[in-house]
Amino acid sequence: MLKISDLVKRYGGGEPVLKNLDLTIEGESVVSIIGSSGAGKSTLLRCINRLVEPTSGSITLNGTELTRLRGAELRRARRKIGMVFQGFNLVERLTVMENVQSGRLGYISTWAALMRRYPREDIRRAYELMERVGIAHYADKRADELSGGERQRVGVVRALMQKPEILLADEPTASLDPKTSEQIMGLLRDLSRELKLPVLINIHNVHEAKEYTDRIVGMRYGRIIFDDLPRALDQEAMDRIYSGSPAADRAGEMRAAS
Amino acid sequence: MTLSDLGRDDWTRFTLKQRLQRYVVFAACALAIGWAISSIEVIWAWVWDAPSQMGDLFGRMIPPDPSNLGAILRVLWETVNIATIATAFAVILSLPVAWLAAQNTTPNRATLWIGRFILVSSRSINTIIWALLFVAIFGPGIVAGIVAIMFRSIGFVGKLLGEAIEEIDKRPVEALEATGASRLKVIAYAIVPQVMPTFWAVSILRWDINLRESTVLGLVGAGGIGIILQGAIDTFNWREAATVLLAILGLVILGEIVSAWLRRRIL
Numbered sequence: 001m002l003k004i005s006d007l008v009k010r011y012g013g014g015e016p017v018l019k020n021l022d023l024t025i026e027g028e029s030v031v032s033i034i035g036s037s038g039a040g041k042s043t044l045l046r047c048i049n050r051l052v053e054p055t056s057g058s059i060t061l062n063g064t065e066l067t068r069l070r071g072a073e074l075r076r077a078r079r080k081i082g083m084v085f086q087g088f089n090l091v092e093r094l095t096v097m098e099n100v101q102s103g104r105l106g107y108i109s110t111w112a113a114l115m116r117r118y119p120r121e122d123i124r125r126a127y128e129l130m131e132r133v134g135i136a137h138y139a140d141k142r143a144d145e146l147s148g149g150e151r152q153r154v155g156v157v158r159a160l161m162q163k164p165e166i167l168l169a170d171e172p173t174a175s176l177d178p179k180t181s182e183q184i185m186g187l188l189r190d191l192s193r194e195l196k197l198p199v200l201i202n203i204h205n206v207h208e209a210k211e212y213t214d215r216i217v218g219m220r221y222g223r224i225i226f227d228d229l230p231r232a233l234d235q236e237a238m239d240r241i242y243s244g245s246p247a248a249d250r251a252g253e254m255r256a257a258s
Numbered sequence: 259m260t261l262s263d264l265g266r267d268d269w270t271r272f273t274l275k276q277r278l279q280r281y282v283v284f285a286a287c288a289l290a291i292g293w294a295i296s297s298i299e300v301i302w303a304w305v306w307d308a309p310s311q312m313g314d315l316f317g318r319m320i321p322p323d324p325s326n327l328g329a330i331l332r333v334l335w336e337t338v339n340i341a342t343i344a345t346a347f348a349v350i351l352s353l354p355v356a357w358l359a360a361q362n363t364t365p366n367r368a369t370l371w372i373g374r375f376i377l378v379s380s381r382s383i384n385t386i387i388w389a390l391l392f393v394a395i396f397g398p399g400i401v402a403g404i405v406a407i408m409f410r411s412i413g414f415v416g417k418l419l420g421e422a423i424e425e426i427d428k429r430p431v432e433a434l435e436a437t438g439a440s441r442l443k444v445i446a447y448a449i450v451p452q453v454m455p456t457f458w459a460v461s462i463l464r465w466d467i468n469l470r471e472s473t474v475l476g477l478v479g480a481g482g483i484g485i486i487l488q489g490a491i492d493t494f495n496w497r498e499a500a501t502v503l504l505a506i507l508g509l510v511i512l513g514e515i516v517s518a519w520l521r522r523r524i525l
Contacts (some may be wrong), residue, residue: 034280050437089433093451102447106438113443155433162437 001026002048002166002198007057009043015110016055017043019222025166030189032209035219036242041175041202044219045168048200050074062165079106082159084188086171088151090158092144096135097153099143100126103161122161129157133187150181156187159194167192169201173208181205185212206238315496322504328504330401330486336400337482337509341468342476344404348411349461355412356419364446365421369423373420380413385471390482400481407475414467415460422456423449458524462517469513473506483509 002025009018017040025031033041046052048059050066059066061080069077077250078115082103090099101118108119118126132138133153138146152172159167169188173181185201189212203209209216210230217228218233218241226237272280357363358373389406396402430448438448476484483506490499 018466051432051436075438075440078436080438081436083433083436085429085433087429089429091430091434091448091451092427093454094447102434102439103437103446105434105440105443110440110442110446114446158433158437 001062002200003058003060004044004048005058007044007047007059008055009040009047009052010055015222017222018047018054020226021057021219022223023224023227025198025200028192028198029214030192030199030201030212031215031217032201032203032213033217033219034203034206034209034241038221039219040222041219042170045083045170045200045202048166048168049078049083075106079162080165082162082164082167084152084155084159084167084172085117086174088148088175089150090143090154093142095140095142096130096146097126097139098155100130100157100161102138103158106162126157126161129160132191133157142144145178148176149183151179152184153187156184156191165199166239167197167199169199171202171204174204181223182208182211188212206233279333289374318496319500321497322500323495324501326486326498327414327501330483330502332482333486334509337472338469340400340403340407340482341465343473344407344472345411345461345465345468347404348408348464349415349457351408352412352419355416355422357445359416359420362426362428373416377413377417377420380409380411381417382413383410385410386478389475389478392448393479398479398481403472403475403480403482406480407471410471411464411468415464417437418460419453419457422453422460454506461519462524466513466517470510473509494511 002023003023004023007018007021007023008016012014012200021040021044023044033044034040043052048061048066050069054067057067061077064077066077079114083090091102094102098116101122104118104122105113108122112118127136127139129158130139133156135146135150135153135157138150138154143151146154152175155172167188172188173184185208188199188201191197201213210233213230216228216230216233217224218227218237220241226233226241228237353371353374358369359377360373361370362371364373385406388409389402392402392405392409396405426449430452431444434444434448472482473487474484476482476486477488479485483502487499487502487506490502492498
Protein backbone atom coordinates (compact mmCIF):
# COMPACT_ATOMS: atom_id res chain seq x y z
CA MET A 1 0.00 0.00 0.00
CA LEU A 2 1.27 3.45 -0.94
CA LYS A 3 0.24 6.21 1.42
CA ILE A 4 1.08 9.83 0.74
CA SER A 5 0.12 12.39 3.34
CA ASP A 6 0.52 16.15 3.55
CA LEU A 7 3.12 16.13 0.75
CA VAL A 8 4.58 19.52 -0.17
CA LYS A 9 7.14 20.22 -2.89
CA ARG A 10 8.47 23.69 -3.46
CA TYR A 11 11.24 24.56 -5.95
CA GLY A 12 13.36 27.37 -4.54
CA GLY A 13 11.26 30.02 -2.85
CA GLY A 14 8.34 30.01 -5.27
CA GLU A 15 4.78 28.78 -5.16
CA PRO A 16 4.62 25.09 -4.10
CA VAL A 17 4.19 22.64 -6.97
CA LEU A 18 2.48 20.17 -4.65
CA LYS A 19 0.25 21.60 -1.94
CA ASN A 20 -0.47 19.39 1.11
CA LEU A 21 -1.32 16.43 -1.03
CA ASP A 22 -2.91 13.22 0.33
CA LEU A 23 -3.26 10.04 -1.72
CA THR A 24 -3.59 6.35 -0.87
CA ILE A 25 -3.20 3.51 -3.34
CA GLU A 26 -4.37 0.14 -2.07
CA GLY A 27 -4.25 -3.31 -3.54
CA GLU A 28 -3.32 -4.00 -7.14
CA SER A 29 -5.35 -1.32 -8.84
CA VAL A 30 -4.33 0.73 -11.85
CA VAL A 31 -4.63 4.39 -10.98
CA SER A 32 -4.23 7.21 -13.48
CA ILE A 33 -3.38 10.80 -12.68
CA ILE A 34 -4.70 13.38 -15.12
CA GLY A 35 -4.32 17.14 -15.22
CA SER A 36 -2.94 19.86 -17.44
CA SER A 37 0.78 20.47 -17.90
CA GLY A 38 2.27 22.03 -14.79
CA ALA A 39 -0.33 20.50 -12.46
CA GLY A 40 2.46 18.61 -10.64
CA LYS A 41 1.79 15.06 -11.89
CA SER A 42 5.37 14.35 -12.81
CA THR A 43 6.70 15.91 -9.62
CA LEU A 44 4.33 13.77 -7.55
CA LEU A 45 5.55 10.58 -9.21
CA ARG A 46 9.21 11.57 -8.85
CA CYS A 47 8.74 12.39 -5.18
CA ILE A 48 7.72 8.78 -4.58
CA ASN A 49 11.07 7.34 -5.72
CA ARG A 50 12.92 10.47 -4.64
CA LEU A 51 14.20 11.49 -8.06
CA VAL A 52 12.76 14.74 -6.73
CA GLU A 53 13.23 15.59 -3.04
CA PRO A 54 9.93 16.35 -1.28
CA THR A 55 9.96 19.52 0.82
CA SER A 56 7.80 18.07 3.58
CA GLY A 57 5.18 15.42 4.24
CA SER A 58 5.27 11.66 4.34
CA ILE A 59 5.29 8.86 1.77
CA THR A 60 5.13 5.26 2.97
CA LEU A 61 5.28 2.16 0.81
CA ASN A 62 4.16 -1.02 2.58
CA GLY A 63 5.16 0.44 5.93
CA THR A 64 8.53 1.94 4.88
CA GLU A 65 8.80 5.71 5.25
CA LEU A 66 10.51 6.85 2.03
CA THR A 67 11.05 10.55 2.61
CA ARG A 68 13.86 10.25 5.15
CA LEU A 69 15.93 7.46 3.57
CA ARG A 70 19.52 8.13 2.56
CA GLY A 71 22.34 6.36 0.67
CA ALA A 72 22.17 2.57 0.65
CA GLU A 73 18.76 2.56 2.39
CA LEU A 74 17.30 4.77 -0.32
CA ARG A 75 18.75 2.54 -3.04
CA ARG A 76 17.26 -0.53 -1.35
CA ALA A 77 13.84 1.16 -1.26
CA ARG A 78 14.14 2.24 -4.91
CA ARG A 79 14.64 -1.39 -5.96
CA LYS A 80 11.03 -1.96 -4.93
CA ILE A 81 9.70 0.92 -7.07
CA GLY A 82 9.68 0.39 -10.83
CA MET A 83 9.44 3.35 -13.16
CA VAL A 84 8.52 3.70 -16.83
CA PHE A 85 9.34 6.97 -18.61
CA GLN A 86 7.86 9.06 -21.40
CA GLY A 87 11.13 9.03 -23.36
CA PHE A 88 11.75 5.33 -22.52
CA ASN A 89 15.16 6.37 -21.06
CA LEU A 90 16.95 3.29 -22.38
CA VAL A 91 20.70 3.15 -22.89
CA GLU A 92 20.57 3.27 -26.69
CA ARG A 93 23.97 1.71 -27.35
CA LEU A 94 23.41 -1.34 -25.13
CA THR A 95 21.55 -4.47 -26.20
CA VAL A 96 17.96 -5.09 -25.19
CA MET A 97 19.13 -7.78 -22.74
CA GLU A 98 21.59 -5.39 -21.07
CA ASN A 99 18.88 -2.76 -20.80
CA VAL A 100 16.49 -5.26 -19.29
CA GLN A 101 19.11 -6.55 -16.86
CA SER A 102 19.91 -3.01 -15.76
CA GLY A 103 16.66 -3.29 -13.79
CA ARG A 104 18.55 -5.77 -11.57
CA LEU A 105 21.54 -3.47 -10.94
CA GLY A 106 20.33 -2.81 -7.41
CA TYR A 107 20.55 -6.51 -6.62
CA ILE A 108 23.67 -7.90 -8.31
CA SER A 109 27.34 -7.28 -7.48
CA THR A 110 29.31 -4.58 -9.28
CA TRP A 111 31.62 -7.25 -10.73
CA ALA A 112 28.72 -9.24 -12.16
CA ALA A 113 27.29 -6.01 -13.62
CA LEU A 114 30.58 -4.98 -15.25
CA MET A 115 31.25 -8.47 -16.65
CA ARG A 116 27.64 -8.91 -17.80
CA ARG A 117 27.49 -12.17 -15.80
CA TYR A 118 23.87 -12.11 -14.82
CA PRO A 119 22.43 -14.76 -12.45
CA ARG A 120 20.67 -17.62 -14.28
CA GLU A 121 17.33 -16.92 -12.65
CA ASP A 122 17.54 -13.27 -13.75
CA ILE A 123 18.17 -14.37 -17.33
CA ARG A 124 15.23 -16.79 -17.15
CA ARG A 125 12.98 -14.07 -15.73
CA ALA A 126 14.12 -11.63 -18.42
CA TYR A 127 13.26 -14.07 -21.21
CA GLU A 128 9.88 -14.84 -19.61
CA LEU A 129 8.96 -11.17 -19.32
CA MET A 130 10.29 -10.30 -22.79
CA GLU A 131 8.30 -13.22 -24.21
CA ARG A 132 5.24 -11.96 -22.36
CA VAL A 133 5.46 -8.50 -23.97
CA GLY A 134 6.64 -9.84 -27.33
CA ILE A 135 10.27 -8.67 -27.57
CA ALA A 136 12.22 -11.85 -26.71
CA HIS A 137 13.53 -12.15 -30.27
CA TYR A 138 15.20 -8.73 -29.89
CA ALA A 139 17.36 -9.75 -26.89
CA ASP A 140 20.65 -9.28 -28.77
CA LYS A 141 19.63 -6.19 -30.76
CA ARG A 142 20.79 -2.76 -29.77
CA ALA A 143 18.04 -0.68 -28.17
CA ASP A 144 18.33 2.06 -30.81
CA GLU A 145 17.30 -0.41 -33.52
CA LEU A 146 13.82 -0.81 -32.01
CA SER A 147 10.65 1.17 -32.74
CA GLY A 148 8.99 3.38 -30.13
CA GLY A 149 6.46 0.80 -28.97
CA GLU A 150 9.13 -1.88 -28.74
CA ARG A 151 11.41 0.42 -26.76
CA GLN A 152 8.66 1.17 -24.29
CA ARG A 153 8.17 -2.58 -23.86
CA VAL A 154 11.86 -2.81 -23.00
CA GLY A 155 11.29 0.00 -20.50
CA VAL A 156 8.38 -1.88 -18.93
CA VAL A 157 10.36 -5.13 -18.70
CA ARG A 158 13.32 -3.29 -17.14
CA ALA A 159 11.01 -1.94 -14.44
CA LEU A 160 9.39 -5.35 -13.86
CA MET A 161 12.82 -7.01 -13.52
CA GLN A 162 13.13 -5.12 -10.24
CA LYS A 163 10.27 -7.25 -8.82
CA PRO A 164 8.69 -3.96 -7.79
CA GLU A 165 5.99 -3.51 -5.17
CA ILE A 166 4.60 -0.61 -7.20
CA LEU A 167 5.05 0.56 -10.78
CA LEU A 168 5.16 4.27 -11.63
CA ALA A 169 4.59 5.31 -15.24
CA ASP A 170 5.30 8.92 -16.23
CA GLU A 171 3.31 9.55 -19.41
CA PRO A 172 4.36 6.17 -20.83
CA THR A 173 2.42 6.66 -24.07
CA ALA A 174 3.01 10.35 -24.81
CA SER A 175 5.78 9.59 -27.35
CA LEU A 176 3.84 6.84 -29.13
CA ASP A 177 1.31 6.75 -31.94
CA PRO A 178 -2.37 6.16 -30.93
CA LYS A 179 -2.44 2.43 -31.74
CA THR A 180 0.85 1.61 -30.01
CA SER A 181 -0.15 3.75 -27.10
CA GLU A 182 -3.37 1.71 -26.59
CA GLN A 183 -1.29 -1.48 -26.73
CA ILE A 184 1.06 -0.22 -24.02
CA MET A 185 -1.85 0.87 -21.80
CA GLY A 186 -3.51 -2.53 -22.25
CA LEU A 187 -0.21 -4.20 -21.41
CA LEU A 188 0.21 -2.17 -18.22
CA ARG A 189 -3.33 -3.06 -17.13
CA ASP A 190 -2.91 -6.77 -17.87
CA LEU A 191 0.50 -6.96 -16.18
CA SER A 192 -0.95 -5.26 -13.12
CA ARG A 193 -3.57 -8.04 -12.88
CA GLU A 194 -1.14 -10.89 -13.60
CA LEU A 195 1.59 -9.73 -11.21
CA LYS A 196 -0.80 -8.31 -8.59
CA LEU A 197 1.03 -5.02 -8.91
CA PRO A 198 -0.34 -1.55 -8.17
CA VAL A 199 0.36 0.81 -11.08
CA LEU A 200 0.30 4.60 -10.97
CA ILE A 201 0.14 6.26 -14.39
CA ASN A 202 0.49 9.94 -15.33
CA ILE A 203 -1.40 10.44 -18.52
CA HIS A 204 -2.58 13.20 -20.82
CA ASN A 205 -5.02 11.09 -22.79
CA VAL A 206 -8.28 11.11 -20.82
CA HIS A 207 -9.89 8.53 -23.09
CA GLU A 208 -7.12 6.04 -22.34
CA ALA A 209 -7.32 6.84 -18.64
CA LYS A 210 -11.05 5.99 -18.64
CA GLU A 211 -10.59 2.89 -20.77
CA TYR A 212 -7.62 1.24 -19.08
CA THR A 213 -7.53 2.29 -15.44
CA ASP A 214 -9.57 1.47 -12.35
CA ARG A 215 -9.45 4.87 -10.71
CA ILE A 216 -8.77 8.40 -11.89
CA VAL A 217 -7.11 11.11 -9.83
CA GLY A 218 -7.47 14.63 -11.22
CA MET A 219 -4.86 17.20 -10.30
CA ARG A 220 -4.98 20.93 -10.71
CA TYR A 221 -2.06 23.17 -9.74
CA GLY A 222 -0.66 20.97 -7.00
CA ARG A 223 -3.94 19.73 -5.52
CA ILE A 224 -6.06 16.65 -6.02
CA ILE A 225 -9.52 17.89 -6.96
CA PHE A 226 -10.99 14.67 -8.31
CA ASP A 227 -10.59 11.08 -7.11
CA ASP A 228 -13.13 8.54 -8.25
CA LEU A 229 -14.04 5.72 -10.61
CA PRO A 230 -13.56 6.45 -14.33
CA ARG A 231 -17.29 6.55 -15.02
CA ALA A 232 -17.73 9.34 -12.46
CA LEU A 233 -15.52 11.60 -14.58
CA ASP A 234 -18.15 13.71 -16.31
CA GLN A 235 -17.87 16.92 -18.32
CA GLU A 236 -18.25 19.07 -15.23
CA ALA A 237 -15.32 17.33 -13.53
CA MET A 238 -13.25 17.59 -16.72
CA ASP A 239 -13.85 21.33 -16.84
CA ARG A 240 -12.76 21.73 -13.24
CA ILE A 241 -9.55 19.81 -13.91
CA TYR A 242 -8.54 21.37 -17.20
CA SER A 243 -9.91 24.92 -17.25
CA GLY A 244 -8.40 28.04 -15.74
CA SER A 245 -4.84 29.15 -15.23
CA PRO A 246 -2.49 29.22 -12.22
CA ALA A 247 -2.93 32.99 -12.00
CA ALA A 248 -6.72 32.65 -11.77
CA ASP A 249 -6.26 30.01 -9.08
CA ARG A 250 -4.02 32.21 -7.02
CA ALA A 251 -6.41 35.13 -7.33
CA GLY A 252 -9.22 32.86 -6.10
CA GLU A 253 -7.12 31.77 -3.11
CA MET A 254 -6.36 35.36 -2.17
CA ARG A 255 -10.04 36.26 -2.31
CA ALA A 256 -10.88 33.28 -0.14
CA ALA A 257 -8.17 34.24 2.36
CA SER A 258 -9.22 37.88 2.69
CA MET B 259 9.44 49.03 -42.87
CA THR B 260 7.78 52.34 -42.29
CA LEU B 261 5.94 54.41 -44.82
CA SER B 262 8.85 56.88 -45.18
CA ASP B 263 11.03 54.02 -46.52
CA LEU B 264 8.90 53.84 -49.67
CA GLY B 265 10.66 55.26 -52.69
CA ARG B 266 14.13 55.05 -51.14
CA ASP B 267 16.90 53.85 -53.45
CA ASP B 268 19.94 54.29 -51.21
CA TRP B 269 21.16 51.68 -48.77
CA THR B 270 24.49 51.18 -47.03
CA ARG B 271 25.61 48.22 -44.94
CA PHE B 272 27.29 50.47 -42.36
CA THR B 273 26.56 53.93 -41.00
CA LEU B 274 29.23 56.61 -41.39
CA LYS B 275 30.27 56.16 -37.77
CA GLN B 276 30.61 52.39 -38.15
CA ARG B 277 32.67 52.88 -41.32
CA LEU B 278 35.08 55.24 -39.56
CA GLN B 279 35.39 52.79 -36.66
CA ARG B 280 36.31 50.03 -39.08
CA TYR B 281 38.99 52.20 -40.76
CA VAL B 282 40.49 52.97 -37.34
CA VAL B 283 40.59 49.25 -36.44
CA PHE B 284 42.24 48.38 -39.78
CA ALA B 285 44.84 51.11 -39.32
CA ALA B 286 45.57 49.96 -35.78
CA CYS B 287 46.09 46.36 -36.97
CA ALA B 288 48.44 47.51 -39.76
CA LEU B 289 50.42 49.60 -37.29
CA ALA B 290 50.68 46.67 -34.85
CA ILE B 291 51.98 44.34 -37.58
CA GLY B 292 54.43 46.98 -38.83
CA TRP B 293 55.72 47.58 -35.31
CA ALA B 294 56.08 43.81 -34.70
CA ILE B 295 58.11 43.33 -37.88
CA SER B 296 60.35 46.31 -37.27
CA SER B 297 61.02 45.43 -33.63
CA ILE B 298 62.37 41.92 -34.28
CA GLU B 299 65.89 41.93 -35.57
CA VAL B 300 65.73 40.31 -38.96
CA ILE B 301 68.87 40.06 -41.02
CA TRP B 302 67.21 40.72 -44.34
CA ALA B 303 70.16 39.62 -46.41
CA TRP B 304 69.70 36.12 -45.06
CA VAL B 305 66.01 36.17 -45.86
CA TRP B 306 66.59 37.18 -49.50
CA ASP B 307 69.35 34.60 -49.60
CA ALA B 308 67.01 31.78 -48.54
CA PRO B 309 65.94 30.42 -51.96
CA SER B 310 69.51 29.82 -53.12
CA GLN B 311 70.42 28.33 -49.71
CA MET B 312 67.42 26.00 -49.99
CA GLY B 313 68.49 24.92 -53.45
CA ASP B 314 72.02 24.34 -52.19
CA LEU B 315 70.83 22.23 -49.23
CA PHE B 316 68.46 20.28 -51.42
CA GLY B 317 71.34 19.59 -53.83
CA ARG B 318 73.42 18.19 -50.99
CA MET B 319 70.51 15.98 -49.83
CA ILE B 320 70.09 14.02 -53.07
CA PRO B 321 70.44 11.25 -53.59
CA PRO B 322 69.42 10.10 -50.05
CA ASP B 323 71.97 7.78 -48.52
CA PRO B 324 70.34 4.43 -47.61
CA SER B 325 73.49 2.84 -46.15
CA ASN B 326 72.20 3.30 -42.60
CA LEU B 327 68.64 2.27 -43.44
CA GLY B 328 68.63 -0.77 -41.12
CA ALA B 329 69.45 1.33 -38.07
CA ILE B 330 67.01 4.04 -39.14
CA LEU B 331 64.12 1.59 -39.48
CA ARG B 332 64.95 0.01 -36.11
CA VAL B 333 64.83 3.40 -34.40
CA LEU B 334 61.69 4.26 -36.33
CA TRP B 335 60.06 1.17 -34.80
CA GLU B 336 61.22 2.40 -31.40
CA THR B 337 59.48 5.69 -32.21
CA VAL B 338 56.23 3.87 -32.97
CA ASN B 339 56.55 2.02 -29.67
CA ILE B 340 57.09 5.23 -27.73
CA ALA B 341 53.93 6.69 -29.25
CA THR B 342 51.84 3.57 -28.73
CA ILE B 343 52.91 2.77 -25.17
CA ALA B 344 52.57 6.42 -24.13
CA THR B 345 49.10 6.67 -25.70
CA ALA B 346 47.94 3.47 -23.97
CA PHE B 347 49.06 4.65 -20.53
CA ALA B 348 47.76 8.17 -21.08
CA VAL B 349 44.34 6.93 -22.12
CA ILE B 350 44.04 4.76 -19.00
CA LEU B 351 45.25 7.54 -16.69
CA SER B 352 42.98 10.11 -18.31
CA LEU B 353 39.83 8.13 -17.40
CA PRO B 354 39.81 9.09 -13.70
CA VAL B 355 40.88 12.63 -14.60
CA ALA B 356 37.96 12.99 -17.04
CA TRP B 357 35.63 11.65 -14.34
CA LEU B 358 36.92 14.29 -11.91
CA ALA B 359 36.78 17.10 -14.44
CA ALA B 360 33.21 16.50 -15.66
CA GLN B 361 30.64 18.51 -13.72
CA ASN B 362 28.05 15.73 -13.67
CA THR B 363 30.29 12.95 -12.33
CA THR B 364 32.77 14.70 -10.06
CA PRO B 365 32.10 14.01 -6.36
CA ASN B 366 32.33 17.64 -5.21
CA ARG B 367 33.58 21.15 -6.01
CA ALA B 368 37.11 20.48 -4.74
CA THR B 369 37.58 17.38 -6.90
CA LEU B 370 36.25 19.30 -9.92
CA TRP B 371 39.00 21.88 -9.51
CA ILE B 372 41.64 19.19 -8.93
CA GLY B 373 40.57 17.53 -12.18
CA ARG B 374 40.62 20.80 -14.10
CA PHE B 375 44.01 21.73 -12.65
CA ILE B 376 45.49 18.43 -13.85
CA LEU B 377 44.07 18.99 -17.33
CA VAL B 378 45.30 22.57 -17.61
CA SER B 379 48.79 21.88 -16.29
CA SER B 380 49.18 18.90 -18.60
CA ARG B 381 47.99 20.82 -21.64
CA SER B 382 49.82 24.09 -21.02
CA ILE B 383 53.27 22.48 -21.25
CA ASN B 384 54.53 21.37 -24.65
CA THR B 385 55.72 17.78 -25.15
CA ILE B 386 59.29 18.94 -25.83
CA ILE B 387 59.41 20.84 -22.54
CA TRP B 388 57.99 17.83 -20.67
CA ALA B 389 60.72 15.79 -22.42
CA LEU B 390 63.50 18.17 -21.26
CA LEU B 391 62.16 17.79 -17.74
CA PHE B 392 62.00 14.00 -17.84
CA VAL B 393 65.40 13.63 -19.53
CA ALA B 394 66.74 15.43 -16.45
CA ILE B 395 64.86 12.98 -14.19
CA PHE B 396 65.18 9.62 -16.00
CA GLY B 397 68.28 10.40 -18.04
CA PRO B 398 68.33 10.28 -21.84
CA GLY B 399 66.40 7.44 -23.45
CA ILE B 400 62.99 6.25 -24.38
CA VAL B 401 61.57 6.19 -20.83
CA ALA B 402 61.80 9.97 -20.69
CA GLY B 403 60.13 10.15 -24.11
CA ILE B 404 57.26 7.87 -23.11
CA VAL B 405 56.57 9.75 -19.90
CA ALA B 406 56.75 13.13 -21.65
CA ILE B 407 54.23 12.16 -24.32
CA MET B 408 52.05 10.54 -21.68
CA PHE B 409 51.95 13.71 -19.56
CA ARG B 410 50.95 15.85 -22.51
CA SER B 411 48.33 13.35 -23.73
CA ILE B 412 46.53 12.99 -20.38
CA GLY B 413 45.35 16.59 -20.63
CA PHE B 414 44.22 16.24 -24.23
CA VAL B 415 42.32 12.97 -23.83
CA GLY B 416 40.99 13.90 -20.38
CA LYS B 417 39.62 17.24 -21.57
CA LEU B 418 37.78 15.85 -24.60
CA LEU B 419 36.48 12.86 -22.64
CA GLY B 420 35.32 15.08 -19.78
CA GLU B 421 33.39 17.22 -22.23
CA ALA B 422 31.81 14.09 -23.74
CA ILE B 423 30.71 13.02 -20.25
CA GLU B 424 29.10 16.42 -19.68
CA GLU B 425 27.15 16.17 -22.95
CA ILE B 426 25.53 12.76 -22.44
CA ASP B 427 21.79 12.14 -22.47
CA LYS B 428 20.83 12.33 -18.78
CA ARG B 429 17.59 10.37 -19.06
CA PRO B 430 19.12 6.87 -18.88
CA VAL B 431 21.06 8.07 -15.81
CA GLU B 432 17.78 9.05 -14.17
CA ALA B 433 16.21 5.72 -15.11
CA LEU B 434 19.04 3.68 -13.60
CA GLU B 435 19.12 5.78 -10.45
CA ALA B 436 15.43 4.96 -10.12
CA THR B 437 16.19 1.21 -10.13
CA GLY B 438 18.30 1.62 -7.00
CA ALA B 439 21.66 1.14 -8.76
CA SER B 440 24.77 2.51 -7.02
CA ARG B 441 26.76 5.43 -8.46
CA LEU B 442 29.44 3.14 -9.94
CA LYS B 443 26.88 0.93 -11.67
CA VAL B 444 25.07 3.95 -13.08
CA ILE B 445 28.38 5.17 -14.53
CA ALA B 446 29.14 1.72 -15.98
CA TYR B 447 25.71 1.24 -17.58
CA ALA B 448 24.42 4.71 -18.45
CA ILE B 449 27.52 6.89 -18.92
CA VAL B 450 30.27 4.58 -20.24
CA PRO B 451 28.26 3.26 -23.23
CA GLN B 452 27.43 6.83 -24.24
CA VAL B 453 31.03 8.08 -24.21
CA MET B 454 32.56 4.95 -25.79
CA PRO B 455 32.53 6.33 -29.40
CA THR B 456 34.25 9.54 -28.26
CA PHE B 457 36.71 7.51 -26.22
CA TRP B 458 37.87 5.51 -29.25
CA ALA B 459 37.89 8.50 -31.58
CA VAL B 460 39.99 10.58 -29.18
CA SER B 461 42.38 7.70 -28.45
CA ILE B 462 43.04 7.08 -32.14
CA LEU B 463 43.47 10.79 -32.84
CA ARG B 464 45.91 11.14 -29.96
CA TRP B 465 47.93 8.11 -31.14
CA ASP B 466 48.14 9.75 -34.56
CA ILE B 467 49.40 13.01 -33.00
CA ASN B 468 51.81 11.19 -30.68
CA LEU B 469 53.36 9.37 -33.62
CA ARG B 470 54.40 12.75 -35.04
CA GLU B 471 55.47 14.21 -31.69
CA SER B 472 57.65 11.22 -30.86
CA THR B 473 59.74 11.84 -34.01
CA VAL B 474 61.11 15.09 -32.54
CA LEU B 475 61.73 13.81 -29.00
CA GLY B 476 65.22 12.66 -30.00
CA LEU B 477 66.28 16.29 -30.47
CA VAL B 478 66.30 16.66 -26.68
CA GLY B 479 67.65 13.15 -26.10
CA ALA B 480 64.36 11.46 -25.21
CA GLY B 481 64.65 8.54 -27.65
CA GLY B 482 63.27 7.85 -31.09
CA ILE B 483 64.21 8.77 -34.64
CA GLY B 484 65.10 12.37 -33.72
CA ILE B 485 68.45 11.25 -32.29
CA ILE B 486 69.64 9.90 -35.64
CA LEU B 487 68.29 12.98 -37.42
CA GLN B 488 70.18 15.32 -35.12
CA GLY B 489 73.34 13.22 -35.43
CA ALA B 490 73.14 13.45 -39.22
CA ILE B 491 72.58 17.22 -39.20
CA ASP B 492 75.38 17.83 -36.69
CA THR B 493 77.85 15.94 -38.88
CA PHE B 494 76.60 17.67 -42.06
CA ASN B 495 75.58 14.25 -43.35
CA TRP B 496 72.74 15.73 -45.36
CA ARG B 497 72.15 12.66 -47.51
CA GLU B 498 71.44 10.56 -44.41
CA ALA B 499 69.25 13.35 -43.00
CA ALA B 500 67.24 13.13 -46.21
CA THR B 501 66.73 9.39 -45.67
CA VAL B 502 65.54 10.03 -42.13
CA LEU B 503 63.11 12.72 -43.28
CA LEU B 504 61.70 10.41 -45.95
CA ALA B 505 61.36 7.63 -43.36
CA ILE B 506 59.43 9.98 -41.05
CA LEU B 507 57.20 11.03 -43.94
CA GLY B 508 56.51 7.38 -44.70
CA LEU B 509 55.73 6.68 -41.03
CA VAL B 510 53.30 9.59 -40.76
CA ILE B 511 51.48 8.51 -43.91
CA LEU B 512 51.33 4.95 -42.62
CA GLY B 513 50.01 6.24 -39.27
CA GLU B 514 47.35 8.21 -41.09
CA ILE B 515 46.26 5.10 -43.00
CA VAL B 516 46.21 2.93 -39.86
CA SER B 517 44.19 5.45 -37.84
CA ALA B 518 41.71 5.95 -40.68
CA TRP B 519 41.27 2.19 -40.88
CA LEU B 520 40.85 1.89 -37.09
CA ARG B 521 38.25 4.65 -37.11
CA ARG B 522 36.28 2.83 -39.79
CA ARG B 523 36.50 -0.47 -37.95
CA ILE B 524 35.65 0.74 -34.45
CA LEU B 525 33.31 3.65 -34.95
